[in-house]
Amino acid sequence: MSASPPRRRFLTAGLGSTLLLLGSGGGCRARHREPIRFATNPWPGFDxxxxxxxxxxxxDAGLNVALVDLT
Structure with a gap:
């Protein structure tokens, strides 16, 4: 039994989107990564x-993070 046409389009679009997202992630690795800079101020939410x-x-997560204090 085959899928109905609207369902088939939905499954095809979902599969195509998933493959596109997985395929586009290959170029995201850089050898020299700039640090992620968070500008902070004295507020408890940044603790x-x-x-x-x-x-x-x-x-541990492999992130290069720099916290910049703007006081």
Whole structure:
């Protein structure tokens, strides 16, 4: 039993989109990566960024993060 035409178009579009997204991610690896810069100020909402930096979570995830204090 085959899928109905609207369902077939939906499945084909979903499969095509998925393949396009997976295929386009190949060029995302760079040898020299610039740091991700977060501009912060004295506000408690930025504390998790400082805690993550101090505990080394960014390094564990392979991220190069720089926190820039704007006070």
């Amino acid at each position: 998790p960024l400082y805690i993550a930096r101090d505990k080394g979570y960014f390094d």
